[in-house]
Amino acid sequence: MATFNVNNVNDGNIQTVSINHRRGAPRRMVSPDRYIHREISVVVFIGLALFTAGIHCFIVGAYTVHRVSRIIGAHILFAAVFYVFGWRCYIHPYYWSELRHIPTVPGCPIWGQFFDIITEECGVPQRRWHHQYGPYIRYFFPFGAERLSIAGEEGLRHMTQRNPYNYPKPVRAKKWMERILGEGVLLAEGETHALQRKALAPAFSGPGIRALTPVFWEKAVLMSKVWKESFERQNKKVLSVEVLDWLNRCTLDIIGKAGFGYEINSLTERNNNVRRAYQLVFNFSPSARIQHGVQAFWPVTKHLPTQMNRDVEEARSIIIDKAMEILNARLNEAENNRGGKDILTLIARENKNIKASGEEGLSFDEMRDQVMTFLGAGHDTTATAVTWALHLLAQHPEVQEKLREEIRKHFLFLFEEATRNDPKNWYHDPHKLPYLEKVCRESLRFIPPIPMTVRQTVTDDQIGPYFIPKGTVIYMLANVTNRLKDFWGPTADEFNPDRWDELPDTAQGHAYFTFLAGPRSCIGRKFAETEMKILLCALLSKYEFYPNFEWEDPEEHKMWRLVLRPLEGVHLHAKILEN
Numbered sequence: 273m274a275t276f277n278v279n280n281v282n283d284g285n286i287q288t289v290s291i292n293h294r295r296g297a298p299r300r301m302v303s304p305d306r307y308i309h310r311e312i313s314v315v316v317f318i319g320l321a322l323f324t325a326g327i328h329c330f331i332v333g334a335y336t337v338h339r340v341s342r343i344i345g346a347h348i349l350f351a352a353v354f355y356v357f358g359w360r361c362y363i364h365p366y367y368w369s370e371l372r373h374i375p376t377v378p379g380c381p382i383w384g385q386f387f388d389i390i391t392e393e394c395g396v397p398q399r400r401w402h403h404q405y406g407p408y409i410r411y412f413f414p415f416g417a418e419r420l421s422i423a424g425e426e427g428l429r430h431m432t433q434r435n436p437y438n439y440p441k442p443v444r445a446k447k448w449m450e451r452i453l454g455e456g457v458l459l460a461e462g463e464t465h466a467l468q469r470k471a472l473a474p475a476f477s478g479p480g481i482r483a484l485t486p487v488f489w490e491k492a493v494l495m496s497k498v499w500k501e502s503f504e505r506q507n508k509k510v511l512s513v514e515v516l517d518w519l520n521r522c523t524l525d526i527i528g529k530a531g532f533g534y535e536i537n538s539l540t541e542r543n544n545n546v547r548r549a550y551q552l553v554f555n556f557s558p559s560a561r562i563q564h565g566v567q568a569f570w571p572v573t574k575h576l577p578t579q580m581n582r583d584v585e586e587a588r589s590i591i592i593d594k595a596m597e598i599l600n601a602r603l604n605e606a607e608n609n610r611g612g613k614d615i616l617t618l619i620a621r622e623n624k625n626i627k628a629s630g631e632e633g634l635s636f637d638e639m640r641d642q643v644m645t646f647l648g649a650g651h652d653t654t655a656t657a658v659t660w661a662l663h664l665l666a667q668h669p670e671v672q673e674k675l676r677e678e679i680r681k682h683f684l685f686l687f688e689e690a691t692r693n694d695p696k697n698w699y700h701d702p703h704k705l706p707y708l709e710k711v712c713r714e715s716l717r718f719i720p721p722i723p724m725t726v727r728q729t730v731t732d733d734q735i736g737p738y739f740i741p742k743g744t745v746i747y748m749l750a751n752v753t754n755r756l757k758d759f760w761g762p763t764a765d766e767f768n769p770d771r772w773d774e775l776p777d778t779a780q781g782h783a784y785f786t787f788l789a790g791p792r793s794c795i796g797r798k799f800a801e802t803e804m805k806i807l808l809c810a811l812l813s814k815y816e817f818y819p820n821f822e823w824e825d826p827e828e829h830k831m832w833r834l835v836l837r838p839l840e841g842v843h844l845h846a847k848i849l850e851n
């Protein structure tokens with residue numbers, strides 16, 4: 273096993289790593305003989321396999337008089353065992369791999385660190401390993417499959433900003449996501465991605481999002497009103513509310529109207545079809561969890577006739593039908609300037625301009641896939657973000673109270689029934705509240721809704737001091753960087769909105785990784801931040817939130833499927849405020 277002594281000296285943006293490895297120092301330059309190296313590795317493997325098979329043949333032949341087929345069978349078996357356990361699990365990772373100089377998490381490469389990864393919260397084992405071994409680490413999936421995780425400023429900047437198109441999402445991961453999210457901007461790569469991003473950018477600019485503010489207020493106020501009616505029907509002042517489901521409904525309605533000028537109405541229709549589709553996708557039964565895990569490696573298993581596959585197919589067809597319905601209803605008017613201020617209208621107009629200038633623009637199918645992408649990426653993420661924020665506010669009543677006071681000071685209209693429900697007041701800018709800004713940032717740092725992203729190199733590259741060959745799978749984990757003590761200091765694991773008043777010098781650049789960075793960063797960041805703030809204002813001005821101890825702590829049961837969500841939702845006691 274390799275031994276490492278990693279000194280991670282963080283000097284501003286410069287990180288030095290010194291490593292003692294039994295095979296010598298890390299390579300600093302892109303290796304000129306890299307192609308030869310790979311070819312040699314194949315030759316060496318075949319040679320070794322034949323050599324061992326030959327020895328074996330000699331021994332078997334010398335001591336038995338059995339048929340030739342048995343001897344050949346034994347040799348193939350022997351060669352296969354040697355390949356899997358000798359070559360892949362031992363010789364290749366420790367003596368041949370071009371990644372062998374990267375600090376490696378100790379363990380047996382036959383099953384690697386796989387069990388830590390699948391049994392713990394997404395990103396938590398890597399957080400531990402990065403604290404121990406520095407900003408670049410290598411670990412193993414079963415049978416010596418190498419994985420890298422990068423959590424230092426230099427490496428993250430390289431992958432997200434300097435050379436982002438060398439690091440697309442792996443094809444297998446995309447195939448898995450594509451069923452529900454369509455082949456929109458989230459999954460496009462290279463030039464296609466740049467083109468789509470250009471067509472979408474104006475819709476997500478500051479003025480574009482400001483124009484949507486009334487929709488955020490309308491739906492946020494509506495949700496709190498629907499709750500209040502339920503309280504009144506039950507004649508209660510305090511009720512237990514599962515906030516994740518409600519927030520999912522609310523953000524779905526918001527993306528429907530703000531995104532496409534279309535009313536989904538999932539807040540008012542309990543059995544809404546679109547909401548049901550996403551519920552089917554996020555089924556966390558043990559068998560669905562196993563099948564989703566298997567499918568990420570072998571997409572072909574999506575054709576097996578299991579309940580989970582039937583559910584996903586049903587969800588997919590509901591989502592595709594809805595995306596087509598929205599486009600058919602809205603595209604024509606949007607292109608001809610008769611639409612409203614929604615994102616689809618702006619995209620359609622921009623697309624028309626792009627086509628008029630002779631460039632390719634988006635086809636109808638591409639537009640449909642964008643609608644699928646925004647429906648999925650645009651609602652579940654923010655709903656999860658607000659859910660975790662409410663959970664943390666219930667855990668920290670002093671922060672909740674301070675925030676409520678700030679909301680009262682700036683948005684008094686929210687504390688009176690008549691003014692609260694008056695659309696004339698639904699223009700207020702939530703970005704003017706400094707404490708709200710800190711609470712949202714801290715909550716998004718502390719529990720990032722998208723805890724990780726995975727990439728695979730398309731050509732050889734150099735990241736920091738290391739040579740990274742084509743095809744290497746690399747993880748970037750917000751759930752690591754957002755909590756790394758190297759960035760955030762010794763209080764990294766505490767929820768404290770006031771930390772944003774005086775951040776350590778090290779907490780700059782890519783330390784806050786919730787929305788990624790560079791051309792692949794979240795295009796909906798401003799949309800999400802505005803929506804999250806408005807939802808918190810609307811809820812905290814009407815209700816006080818307390819933990820519900822009848823349910824286990826949701827932080828102990830986080831599940832990852834694209835988004836880091838509480839397995840059983842978040843159940844909070846909500847008490848109507850006496851104003």
Ligand code: HEM
Pocket residue numbers: 457458459469527645646649650651653654657720721722724725726786787788791792793794795796797799800801
């Ligand atoms: C708090 C809420 C949100 C968080 C934490 C979040 C986070 C992220 C992250 C980390 C990525 C990069 C994913 C990757 O490349 O693997 C991403 C991409 C994306 N997000 Fe968000 N997101 C949020 C809300 C939204 C909203 C509301 C929308 C749309 C209205 C949206 C639309 C997108 C799109 C289209 C991409 C793909 C961008 C590209 O590849 O160019 N997101 N988001």
